[in-house]
Amino acid sequence: MDILYFAWVRERIGLPREQVETSAATVADLVEELRAREERYAAAFADLSALRVALDQELSEFDASLDGVREVAFFPPMTGG
Amino acid sequence: MRISVQEAPFELGAESDAFAEGVAGAGAVVTFTGVVRDADQCGLAAMEIEHYPGMTEKALTAIAEEAMKRWSLADALVIHRHGRLAPGERIMMVATAARHRKDAFEAAEYLMDYLKSRAPFWKKEILAGGGSDWVAAKDADEDALKRW
Numbered sequence: 456m457d458i459l460y461f462a463w464v465r466e467r468i469g470l471p472r473e474q475v476e477t478s479a480a481t482v483a484d485l486v487e488e489l490r491a492r493e494e495r496y497a498a499a500f501a502d503l504s505a506l507r508v509a510l511d512q513e514l515s516e517f518d519a520s521l522d523g524v525r526e527v528a529f530f531p532p533m534t535g536g
Numbered sequence: 537m538r539i540s541v542q543e544a545p546f547e548l549g550a551e552s553d554a555f556a557e558g559v560a561g562a563g564a565v566v567t568f569t570g571v572v573r574d575a576d577q578c579g580l581a582a583m584e585i586e587h588y589p590g591m592t593e594k595a596l597t598a599i600a601e602e603a604m605k606r607w608s609l610a611d612a613l614v615i616h617r618h619g620r621l622a623p624g625e626r627i628m629m630v631a632t633a634a635r636h637r638k639d640a641f642e643a644a645e646y647l648m649d650y651l652k653s654r655a656p657f658w659k660k661e662i663l664a665g666g667g668s669d670w671v672a673a674k675d676a677d678e679d680a681l682k683r684w
Contacts, residue, residue: 462586462658463670512591514654528588528656532673535616535657536570536628536648 456521458489460499461530464506467499482508482517485527499529507532537604537612539596541587543619548626555613559633562610564640568648570627581664585618585627588656592616599650607643609634614647616657649680 459472479485486503489496500506508515509528521527540546548569556565572583600612613631621627630647634640651657659671 459588461588461656462660465586509588509591509656512588512594514595528591530588530656531658531670532678533653533656534659534671534673535655536652 456524457526458485459526459528461528463531464499464529468495477521479521481521482510482515482519482527485521486517505531537597537600538614539593539600540615541589541592541596542615542617545617545625546615546629548629551613551615551629552631555611555631555633559610562633562640563635564637565631565633566637566640566644567629567631568644569629572621572623572625572627574623579664580623580661582623582662583621583625583627584660584662584668585621586658586660587616587618591656595655596651599647599654602650603632603643603646606646607632607634607639609639609643612643612647614651616651616655618657620662646684649677649684652677653681 456475456477457472458475460468465471477485477488479488486500490500503517507530508517510519510524511526552567559565573580596614600614603609604612610633616628630644632640632643634643653673660668661671662668
């Protein structure tokens with residue numbers, strides 16, 4: 456599964472994307488796996504209310520299933536315009 | 537309908553003219569342009585805009601398609617830049633065309649409200665004195681979506 460990070464999430468974790476082997480059933484499960492890896496992940500994912508998630512380039516929720524998902528992106532609330 | 541996500545600057549006059557010519561007979565054309573604020577006012581050296589290639593185009597297309605449907609627009613245009621922009625540079629523009637001005641104005645506001653909070657762009661302010669700050673999303677921007 457491809458995991459992408461944007462804005463300060465990318466800066467905190469220190470990379471824009473990575474491939475992850477995971478059996479996580481939901482986004483929340485995946486977040487738990489990532490948090491357990493290293494301090495920089497724990498820091499980036501400390502407050503989920505400050506984060507948004509997209510599954511295969513569609514905005515989604517943290518309780519969503521990862522079944523069939525190829526690309527997960529984590530980022531802060533968007534600031535376009 | 538045209539969506540353009542680009543690093544290069546755009547010509548406001550040329551884009552507005554081309555858009556208006558393409559919808560001759562529509563009666564009302566509204567354009568809005570977002571500009572990086574002036575350095576004197578807020579000590580900005582530059583604005584860096586990051587985006588999510590692929591999702592950005594999809595999200596903008598979905599937002600514009602919804603606006604086309606809701607207000608029976610003759611046409612809609614969204615141009616949004618990314619990369620490093622200097623104070624005074626144009627960040628983005630939207631244009632809408634309809635039979636009547638109310639529809640064109642409302643649809644342009646709708647496009648702006650949605651692309652502020654639902655298109656995957658992130659702004660970082662590069663300060664003149666060194667340092668930088670990610671622009672935080674405002675509750676008011678999220679609240680603005682509720683009126684639609």
